[in-house]
Structure formats: C-alpha cells, structure tokens
Amino acid sequence: MRWNDIDSEVCSVARTLSVVGDRWTLLVLRDCFLGTRRFEEFQKSIGMSRHRLTDRLNKLVENALLEKKQYQNNPPRSEYVLTQKGLDIYPVLVSLTGWGNKWMDDGDGIPLEYHHKGCDHQTQPVLSCDHCGEQLGPRDVRVVPGPGIIEKFKRGERPVYIPKKLVNQYAEKMNISLDDTANKKG
Amino acid sequence: MRWNDIDSEVCSVARTLSVVGDRWTLLVLRDCFLGTRRFEEFQKSIGMSRHRLTDRLNKLVENALLEKKQYQNNPPRSEYVLTQKGLDIYPVLVSLTGWGNKWMDDGDGIPLEYHHKGCDHQTQPVLSCDHCGEQLGPRDVRVVPGPGIIEKFKRGERPVYIPKKLVNQYAEKMNISLDDTANKKG
DNA sequence: CTTTACAAGTTCCAAAATGAAACCTACTAT
C-alpha cells in the first residue's frame, strides 16, 4: 500500500497519521506550540532542509492545521499560526513528550517541565475519562465498533484491521445482521 | 540534518519520534493494542510491504517496545507482544485517535468507540493534570526548563529549538548564571 | 506420493522521498 492512500483507511489513527505522520511534521507543530511562527525560525530550530520545510508547512496549511498570514508586503513575508485544528494536536505532543521523558532520558533529566497554571503545581499530564475523571490505561477501556465501522459492514465493506470477532460479537449483541458473504475492504 | 541523528536532540518529542515517528510504526502498535501478534496478521491488517514490516518489527524489538516470543520451534515462528515500554505508548495512540475522530470523519461517524469499564460509560479520553485532575489545554500550562536543559546550558550547550527567552527568564529567576559566550548546539 | 497451503521472512529492483548545497528575489543596513 502507498502511504498516500492511508488517509482513506477506516481508522482514526491512520487518518491522523496521513496528516502528521511523517518524519518532521510533529516537530514543526512542537515549535508552533513554543511560539515559533516564521520560516527561518523553524528551519534553524529543527534543522531540517529548507526544501522539506517548505513542503511540510504548505501541507499543514492545506490541511488547515496552520494558517499563513502575511505580515509584510514588500517583499512578501508570512507567518504560520496554529488554527483550532492545529491546537487540537496538543494532546498528541504532550503524550509523545511524556513517553520521551520517561523512556528516552539521556541522563540529564527532563528537558522541559510543565507547570499547571490552574493549581500552581508541576504537572505530568495524564489521560483520563471525560465522564468520571478517573485515569485511563489500556486495560481500563473496552473498544467497541462505532457507527463509522458498522455502516461500512452493513454496506458489505470489511475494513481489514478490525478483528472480525469484535464486530461479530457486537452485531450479535445488538441484533444487527451483517452479510457475511461480502468481501473485505471497500 | 539526518533523521538518524534525531534521537540525540534535547527534546522528548524528537527522541520519541526517533522510535515511533515513521510512516508505519504507530500502525503496528495500534494493531498490538487490538491484539495482533503475528507477522501475517500485521501484514494483512496494515497492508504495508512485508519488507518494511520485518524492519519495523525488528526496530520495535530493538527499542524494547515489543518482545519477540517463539511460540513454535520447527519451523521457528514467533509472536510480538507489547512490553511495558510499548504499553506506555497508549496515550499517544489515544490522542491520535481522538484527533482523527474529531477532524477526519468521513461522514460515517467514529470508527471505534471507547467504553470505560470503571464507570461503565462511553468515554472520550482527555488530558488532565495529575495533581489536581483538571483538564489541560495548551493555555493551561506553562513550559519551564527542566534539569535536562539547564544542565546543558550550564555546560555551554545550546539546544536550538528552545526559545532563549525562556531559559534566560528562568535562569534569572532562579539566579543561575549561564555563560552567554558559548555557542549553540552541543 | 504429489500438490497445495501456511507462516515468516528474504531478495531484487524500480519508484518515491529526502538532504545538502547553491541560487534567486527584494528589500535594509553599513
């Protein structure tokens, strides 16, 4: 499979990666959250080739995570600022940071710490349930087919990565009949 | 800069991406969390070339996110299972999923839903402060230089992506003197 | 027996993505 086709997978991880899942894009976004806005700043900070940077910034603008704003006409100069869609990547960056802090320490300690303005304490952001507030780990959660998958199964499409067990159990429980003669993939 | 050098950046995002920041690795890990363990399963599910899959699985084993366990001797056949280090990637995948659910819907709705076993409710995992439990967004948090950066500044190294302002403010406040004649990068 | 299937790779090659360095354009400051 070509990476270009990844955005049409029936999977939110795959679709998200189609936008931010290449070598440099998340580093560009990291810089955005630290206040970087201009081409040269990104380039010096990240150290990627100008070539790639041009391309990645354009894609982020195309995908509406960044907005390009001209701050000067002659010669034309622009800044790249996060949109809401871009701001929403925050949890991804925070999670990556948390993992790096824990597992990739080089012996000097955590590079950057977070301080929660609200409670005025150092914080290590964690995942929690938006309903009860409890912390969430892989074992605390059950994955259930959502409408995005059920609809496709009803149409006879079979997204490959979903364990059939999962969907069949669910279909049975919900008394939905899924035509089982249809083929995988849509 | 070469991608291979990215793991020595003074940045937890960069270091984490040096392990999981390529096209396919996070999809492999996604599958792991859904229970996939064997080569053929990964390959069918993800649709990446066997070539790459071999390589990515090996790297995940090298980096200790997966453990390779032989389940049969002749011919030798093995499974790949998540270690604690691998399990800790969970928040990253959940965050990617959340973003995809919100911004990359194809019109059919969310592919997979989460159900929190603890409170028995559907849940959308959110980031929160591990101290006070409040939800955290980009504006609720102040980034502060941690030991991993301070140490390097003391040694005269200047990690490029950190806004100098940030470190200088901090150094002043903490009354740390940082030799300003030293060069960036270490 | 002989053929087919399965699982987990490996090999080979063409096509695509990347990195480095040089170049371009339009100012501004020295």
Add this chain to the structure above:
DNA sequence: ATAGTAGGTTTCATTTTGGAACTTGTAAAG
C-alpha cells in the same frame, strides 16, 4: 558597493519505500 536578512526554489546524489517473486520447513488434502 557590499553584506545581511527572509523566504523560498532548483538541482542532484543518496536513502527509503513498495511490490512482486522467491525461500524454508512443515502439515494437510487429494
């Protein structure tokens, strides 16, 4: 007149991919 700054673009060699075919050892089917 010269150098510097900002934001790119161009060129070209090197790396990384994707795809398809091949390998190895075993078991099951005809």
